[in-house]
Amino acid sequence: MSQARHSITRSIAAHGVLILWTVIALFPVFVTVVNSFKSRKAIFAEPLALPGPESFDLVGYATVLKQGDFFQYFLNSMTVTVGSLFFVLLFGAMAAFALSEYRFRGNGLMGLYLALGIMIPIRLGTVAILQMMVASGLVNTLTALVLVYTAQGLPLAVFILSEFMRNVSADLKNAGRIDGLSEYTIFFRLVLPLVRPAMATVAVFTLIPIWNDLWFPLILAPSEATKTITLGSQVFIGQFVTNWNAVLAALSLAIVPVLILYLIFSRQLIRGITAGAVK
Amino acid sequence: MGALTLSQVTKSFGSTDVIKGVDLRVEDGEFCVFVGPSGCGKSTLLRMIAGLEDVTSGDVAIDGARINDLAPAKREIAMVFQSYALYPHLTVRDNMGLALKQAGVPKAEIQAATDKAAAMLSLAPLMERRPAELSGGQRQRVAIGRAIVRRPKLFLFDEPLSNLDAALRVQTRIEIARLHRDLGATMIYVTHDQVEAMTLAHKIVVLRAGKVEQVGRPMDLYNDPDNTFVAGFIGSPQMNFLKAGALGLRSDTLGIRPEHLEI
Ligand SMILES: Nc1ncnc2c1ncn2[C@@H]1O[C@H](COP(=O)(O)OP(=O)(O)OP(=O)(O)O)[C@@H](O)[C@H]1O
Ligand SMILES: [Mg+2]
Numbered sequence: 001m002s003q004a005r006h007s008i009t010r011s012i013a014a015h016g017v018l019i020l021w022t023v024i025a026l027f028p029v030f031v032t033v034v035n036s037f038k039s040r041k042a043i044f045a046e047p048l049a050l051p052g053p054e055s056f057d058l059v060g061y062a063t064v065l066k067q068g069d070f071f072q073y074f075l076n077s078m079t080v081t082v083g084s085l086f087f088v089l090l091f092g093a094m095a096a097f098a099l100s101e102y103r104f105r106g107n108g109l110m111g112l113y114l115a116l117g118i119m120i121p122i123r124l125g126t127v128a129i130l131q132m133m134v135a136s137g138l139v140n141t142l143t144a145l146v147l148v149y150t151a152q153g154l155p156l157a158v159f160i161l162s163e164f165m166r167n168v169s170a171d172l173k174n175a176g177r178i179d180g181l182s183e184y185t186i187f188f189r190l191v192l193p194l195v196r197p198a199m200a201t202v203a204v205f206t207l208i209p210i211w212n213d214l215w216f217p218l219i220l221a222p223s224e225a226t227k228t229i230t231l232g233s234q235v236f237i238g239q240f241v242t243n244w245n246a247v248l249a250a251l252s253l254a255i256v257p258v259l260i261l262y263l264i265f266s267r268q269l270i271r272g273i274t275a276g277a278v279k
Numbered sequence: 280m281g282a283l284t285l286s287q288v289t290k291s292f293g294s295t296d297v298i299k300g301v302d303l304r305v306e307d308g309e310f311c312v313f314v315g316p317s318g319c320g321k322s323t324l325l326r327m328i329a330g331l332e333d334v335t336s337g338d339v340a341i342d343g344a345r346i347n348d349l350a351p352a353k354r355e356i357a358m359v360f361q362s363y364a365l366y367p368h369l370t371v372r373d374n375m376g377l378a379l380k381q382a383g384v385p386k387a388e389i390q391a392a393t394d395k396a397a398a399m400l401s402l403a404p405l406m407e408r409r410p411a412e413l414s415g416g417q418r419q420r421v422a423i424g425r426a427i428v429r430r431p432k433l434f435l436f437d438e439p440l441s442n443l444d445a446a447l448r449v450q451t452r453i454e455i456a457r458l459h460r461d462l463g464a465t466m467i468y469v470t471h472d473q474v475e476a477m478t479l480a481h482k483i484v485v486l487r488a489g490k491v492e493q494v495g496r497p498m499d500l501y502n503d504p505d506n507t508f509v510a511g512f513i514g515s516p517q518m519n520f521l522k523a524g525a526l527g528l529r530s531d532t533l534g535i536r537p538e539h540l541e542i
Contacts, residue, residue, distance in 0.1 A: 171364035174331050179425075180352030180381035193368055 029255065036060050036248035043244055060245030063236075064253065067246065069224070073232035078257060080142055080228060081210050084149035088206050089199055091150070092157025093165075097187050099158070100165040101173070111162065117155030122148070123215060133220055140223040148216050153206040164198040165191060200265040207265075211258050229254045281341065281432035281465035282307045283328065288337035290323055290489075297323050299489040300337070305467060305482070307342075310459050312476045313469045314512065315486035321469045324486070325435050328467065329358050341432060352381070357426035358435040361442060363418045365410040371397075371421050372406045378429045396424040399458065416447045420454075427458065434466040441471065448472075452479065473515045477501075485509050510534050 034050060035043045042055030049055065064070055099111045122129075129148060130139075138144040168191050176186045192199070217231040233250035236243040283305040290298035297320045305311045313321045326332045328339060330351035338345050346354050357378075365374050373380075375396060376389040384392075397403045400420045410418055419439060426434055436455075440448045452475055459466055459479075470476055476483055477497045485492040485500065485508075493505045497513075504510035510518050516537050523533040 169362055169364060171360040171362045172366070174326075174329075174351075175358070175360060175364040175425075176366075177331060178329060178351045178356065178358050179378040179429075181377075189368070190366065 032248055033252045033255075036245070036252040038245075040245055043248075057245070060243075060247075060249030061253075063243060063246040064249045067235065070229075070232060070250070070253075072225070073227050073229045074253075074257070076142060076226055077211060077229040077254075080145045080149065081207060081257075081261075083142070083146040084153060084210050085203055085207055087146065087150040088153035088157050089203060092154050092202065093161050093192060093195075093199065094187070095154070095158045096161035096165050097191060099162045111158075115155055115159045117151075118159060122152045126215070126219060130219060138220075140221050140226050142221065142226055144220045145216055145226075145228075148220065149210045149213075153202075153210070156205060157202045160202050161195060161198055164195045168194050200267075203265050204262060207261055208258065211254075280307055282343075283433060283465065283467070284338075284340045284343070285324075285328075286338045286340075288324075288327065288339060289335045290320070290327060290332060291335045297489050298327070298335075301486075301489075301491055303484060303491065303494065305465060307465055308463050309481045310466045310468065310479055311482045311484060312480035313467065313484050313486060314471070314473075314476050315492075316512075317471075319486045320489045321486055322437055325358075325437055325467065325469055328433070329356055329435055330354055352378070355429075355432045356435060357429050357431040357433075358437070359419075359422050359426050359439045361438040363410070363415075363422045363442075365418055365421055365425075367410055370407050370409055371402060371413070371424075374410070374421060375425045375428045378425070392428045392430075393424075396427045399427065399461070400424050400454070416443055416451065419443060419451060423451075423455070423458070427462070432465065434464055436466065436468040436470075438469055438471065440475065448475075455479065473513070483513075485512060507532055507534065514538075 031047065035047060037051040037058065037060075038049075038055045039057035039059065042049070042051070042057070046055075051057075095114060099107060099114070133139050133144045138147070172190060173186050176190055181189070212230060213228075214230050214234070217226075217228040221227070222231065229250070233247060233254065236246040236250065283303075285301050285303040288298060288301045289296065301324060313324065315321055323332060327334050330346070330349060334347050339347055341354065341356075366377065369377065372393050375393045379389045379392060393406070394403075397406055400423060402417070402420055402424055405413060405417060405421070410421070413421065419442070423439070439455075440451055443451060455466075455468075456479055468475075468479060480497050482494060483497055483500055484494050487508055492512075493500060493509045495503075500509060500513045504513065507520065511520070511534075514536055518534045518536050521533045521535070523530045526533060
């Protein structure tokens with residue numbers, strides 16, 4: 001009896017903390033979305049109020065959709081993000097499989113080298129990257145961004161996935177070899193499905209910085225045709241005047257695609273995070 | 280059809296020598312059991328026969344043909360693992376049929392072969408389930424079924440029963456003995472269990488630290504061990520060793536099996 005009450009107080013406390021955290025985490029998103037539906041005057045008068053009949057105004061969205069080619073920016077962001085994600089997961093998983101599965105000279109050193117990128121920010125190499133892109137004629141192409149983001153995402157992907165792949169039963173892979181499966185089949189059909197939660201974790205951690213990045217689009221691909229959504233939103237932020245309606249509307253719209261991608265991966269992600277806990 | 284010969288086989292991982300020159304001949308249709316203390320290299324030797332580990336030096340041959348450089352799938356062997364190692368995404372039927380499918384055998388033939396193996400192991404009602412929906416004992420039977428379906432020259436078992444409870448272990452052991460009789464195939468079996476070794480084997484190979492200590496029929500090892508290691512290893516409870524001098528005898532050590540003592 002006392003045990004039951006004890007666990008109730010404990011679960012109330014735990015939920016209290018979690019709810020508080022949720023509120024803090026969601027507050028900026030909430031303010032952004034709410035204010036994107038209000039007129040400029042209402043945003044400044046009562047930033048926290050919900051849009052009412054008087055303050056409700058879609059002028060932000062109207063500006064965003066009129067100004068520039070927002071649909072194109074969306075498409076660019078989507079292409080870059082999904083493309084980079086695909087290559088990060090594919091190459092990251094392949095490298096991780098090689099590191100975890102095969103004994104070869106320099107295996108440990110290679111693993112260390114591949115993981116080193118986690119600690120060294122890729123932006124330090126911006127000038128060199130820009131020179132390379134200019135030399136290879138890739139400036140103002142989405143390819144440039146996909147290449148850079150793939151390089152940026154790989155170290156973490158290799159690191160996490162090789163740890164997970166080490167835990168995949170060696171007997172299972174050996175059974176496949178005896179049954180005549182090729183190494184590719186063993187990789188794609190046996191190992192990848194078993195590390196799916198880890199793949200989802202890597203996907204989410206790779207996806208969000210790429211979607212939000214302003215640095216490389218600004219430097220490598222600022223042309224109208226290749227602008228990403230984050231860069232596109234910057235036109236509303238001027239040195240002297242900022243069109244807050246439009247900024248907030250653009251940001252609100254930009255949340256939607258990541259949210260969708262996140263929801264796709266999140267079920268797998270939660271399994272990945274709790275992988276050790278449930279057994 | 281399935282005689283195995285190992286000649287001066289060695290294996291090193293980096294600078295550690297794990298198998299140190301093993302010579303062994305397993306006749307066609309024989310049931311051969313590897314025993315030895317943990318870490319002596321039983322699994323490694325088995326995996327070398329399967330082709331899952333490279334041979335550092337020496338030759339592995341089946342029916343006189345050297346197979347050192349042959350891929351595991353081409354060696355006409357089948358292996359049953361301690362952890363079952365069933366493919367989690369495939370049904371029991373597909374698990375059992377995968378090797379044949381990879382070899383390009385027609386569907387109808389695969390169906391016939393899996394049905395036959397299922398009947399031998401009474402797996403028929405489970406054919407459409409996935410491994411996650413089976414008990415441990417059923418999984419091990421599927422793993423054995425998967426080995427049978429390929430009609431290998433040589434069966435390799437690495438402690439196949441050690442994850443099962445005592446009653447099931449006895450039952451599955453009898454099943455393996457029956458399979459051996461029915462199929463007449465050569466089998467190599469690694470175990471820690473004395474009873475399994477003594478009851479199943481035609482030939483027991485005692486290994487210690489990567490070397491063969493003695494090879495022989497179970498009762499020969501029991502009655503006439505070559506050295507004190509084999510004498511102490513075979514038999515449970517263990518043999519008692521006395522200083523022979525204490526009894527006024529000339530040799531070094533005297534061994535007495537507990538079961539031969541009477542009070
Ligand atoms: N990949 C490896 N790298 C280095 N050493 C290894 C490797 N695999 C096995 N060994 C070593 O080889 C020796 C033999 O291992 P093996 O697995 O064959 O033992 P075993 O006789 O099967 O033992 P057990 O009865 O406990 O299963 C052990 O000392 C082990 O540490
Ligand atoms: Mg072993």
